[in-house]
Amino acid sequence: MAVPGTWNVQSKELFWYEGSGIYMRTFRYAPREAGERALLCFEGAAYEASVFLNGVFLGTHDGGSTPFTVDINGVVKPDNRLIVVVDARRSPLRVPMNNTDWFNYGGLYRDVYLARVPGVYIKDWFVRLVPDGTFSKIRADVVVVGGDGKVVLAIPELDVQEEITLRDGAGRGVFAVNPESLSLWSPENPKRYDVSIRLLPEGDGAGGGAGGDLVQDRGDLIRDRIGFREIKAQGQEILLNGKKIFLKGVSVHEDHALLGKTTTPEVIRETIRDLKEMNGNYLRLAHYPHDRRFARIADEEGVLLWEEIPVYWAIAFGNKNTYQDAENQLAELIKRDRNRVSVIIWSVGNENPDTDERLRFMSGLAKRARKLDEPRLVSAACLVNHTKLKIEDRLSEFTDIIGINEYYGWYDPDFDKLSQLLSNSSPDKPVIITEFGAGARSGQRGSTDDLFSEDCQKALYLKQIATFKQYPFIAGLSPWILYDFRCPRRFNRYQEGYNRKGLIDADRKTKKLAFSVMREFYKER
Ligand code: GCU
Numbered sequence: 410m411a412v413p414g415t416w417n418v419q420s421k422e423l424f425w426y427e428g429s430g431i432y433m434r435t436f437r438y439a440p441r442e443a444g445e446r447a448l449l450c451f452e453g454a455a456y457e458a459s460v461f462l463n464g465v466f467l468g469t470h471d472g473g474s475t476p477f478t479v480d481i482n483g484v485v486k487p488d489n490r491l492i493v494v495v496d497a498r499r500s501p502l503r504v505p506m507n508n509t510d511w512f513n514y515g516g517l518y519r520d521v522y523l524a525r526v527p528g529v530y531i532k533d534w535f536v537r538l539v540p541d542g543t544f545s546k547i548r549a550d551v552v553v554v555g556g557d558g559k560v561v562l563a564i565p566e567l568d569v570q571e572e573i574t575l576r577d578g579a580g581r582g583v584f585a586v587n588p589e590s591l592s593l594w595s596p597e598n599p600k601r602y603d604v605s606i607r608l609l610p611e612g613d614g615a616g617g618g619a620g621g622d623l624v625q626d627r628g629d630l631i632r633d634r635i636g637f638r639e640i641k642a643q644g645q646e647i648l649l650n651g652k653k654i655f656l657k658g659v660s661v662h663e664d665h666a667l668l669g670k671t672t673t674p675e676v677i678r679e680t681i682r683d684l685k686e687m688n689g690n691y692l693r694l695a696h697y698p699h700d701r702r703f704a705r706i707a708d709e710e711g712v713l714l715w716e717e718i719p720v721y722w723a724i725a726f727g728n729k730n731t732y733q734d735a736e737n738q739l740a741e742l743i744k745r746d747r748n749r750v751s752v753i754i755w756s757v758g759n760e761n762p763d764t765d766e767r768l769r770f771m772s773g774l775a776k777r778a779r780k781l782d783e784p785r786l787v788s789a790a791c792l793v794n795h796t797k798l799k800i801e802d803r804l805s806e807f808t809d810i811i812g813i814n815e816y817y818g819w820y821d822p823d824f825d826k827l828s829q830l831l832s833n834s835s836p837d838k839p840v841i842i843t844e845f846g847a848g849a850r851s852g853q854r855g856s857t858d859d860l861f862s863e864d865c866q867k868a869l870y871l872k873q874i875a876t877f878k879q880y881p882f883i884a885g886l887s888p889w890i891l892y893d894f895r896c897p898r899r900f901n902r903y904q905e906g907y908n909r910k911g912l913i914d915a916d917r918k919t920k921k922l923a924f925s926v927m928r929e930f931y932k933e934r
Contacts, residue, residue, distance in 0.1 A: 656885025
């Protein structure tokens with residue numbers, strides 16, 4: 410089995426397999442520095458992974474789309490045998506649960522690698538602009554494992570060189586920058602700065618301190634490329650660096666005809682190329698954390714991102730283990746991507762039935778997101794109150810932005826309900842239409858009433874856009890969806906195992922008529 414890779418697309422016999430897979434490989438390891446530690450890093454394993462090294466059980470990770478690290482010191486030897494059991498079964502108690510509108514790929518579908526770090530190393534860092542509208546202060550949090558001391562944070566291009574003292578392995582600092590010399594990141598100006606964080610371990614001032622035999626001859630050094638910007642929700646507007654912005658976007662799944670859920674920098678850049686051809690500046694990465702490299706490339710390309718954890722549909726909201734799983738996935742996503750300037754919104758879920766348990770569960774996640782990352786916005790694809798035909802969801806009290814999925818003209822044939830819904834609503838926050846659309850089989854032509862014809866899909870897009878234009882509280886769009894994607898719930902003669910709401914066919918080449926509707930609208934915006 411190739412790693413990274415899903416077993417579903419690597420062997421015909423395993424295409425529909427939803428059980429456990431056992432991966433085994435040997436590897437040799439020898440430390441290169443005194444006191445070096447070895448960490449085994451997994452970028453993503455769907456869904457639950459149990460790790461055994463040289464016959465020692467090291468732990469289990471839940472969650473199919475977030476990274477995790479296993480410290481193998483004390484177990485690693487010169488010759489090693491690694492076994493990973495990956496269980497892809499769906500369950501009503503997991504996040505997502507057993508019913509999703511996408512394909513359940515399984516396996517070690519993202520990279521697995523060994524990391525060498527010094528005995529005392531920098532484990533986590535978070536460097537961002539203080540969102541106070543002055544663009545003049547940068548806050549840094551650093552976490553170190555294995556000891557204490559100081560870190561020196563440097564941003565040469567901004568003449569920043571700051572020392573932060575660590576206590577119990579953590580340190581925080583706020584320092585001034587000259588707003589005149591700070592080039593703020595935006596889609597038009599995706600400026601990033603080289604940031605370095607050098608660790609000066611305790612008692613290491615003079616280089617070879619009096620410490621034990623594990624003193625390393627230099628402190629750990631982290632280099633990152635970080636952009637600085639401010640994102641805010643104010644009234645019904647979203648402000649980027651103090652200026653109103655309209656999010657011209659589209660939703661995407663992590664689904665590829667040949668690669669399954671595995672992706673590559675080339676596929677990510679191709680997705681961003683298609684977005685830019687649509688004159689877009691924003692992507693909703695649905696419905697789970699995408700590959701780490703997506704936000705890195707979006708930073709470089711100037712694309713704004715909505716990132717989401719798969720709290721999707723009827724989750725077991727009353728189960729505390731389920732909540733822990735969801736909160737852990739949220740924390741792992743935020744810790745992975747909070748230095749990525751392109752990420753502006755954390756989404757705590759999608760289309761969840763409105764019960765008290767759901768409210769407690771998802772408002773808890775919203776609070777957790779704010780605790781881990783104060784400068785970003787929190788949202789979710791919320792519900793419409795269908796009886797009052799109004800944008801109304803108790804969850805929106807806990808979010809900065811209200812996401813709305815609506816399929817008037819498709820699942821609900823009465824298209825007029827959309828303008829009634831929008832006219833009945835007076836949201837006190839910005840609204841993003843996080844989903845709308847229709848299915849179309851690429852190449853299928855017909856009248857505008859022929860379901861699954863490209864003409865029908867295009868006609869619906871034209872009506873949706875014409876309606877949105879009348880409501881200024883709509884601050885962004887992410888129509889469902891950029892590419893057709895695999896979906897075992899859809900087997901009629903037009904869908905054949907795919908959700909065909911893509912604006913581009915699953916071949917990621919053939920555009921449908923409706924693509925041009927979004928391209929023209931975003932150009933005009
Ligand atoms: C839902 C859901 C999507 C689904 C889409 C559809 O709103 O959020 O995951 O694929 O509608 O029915 O196509």
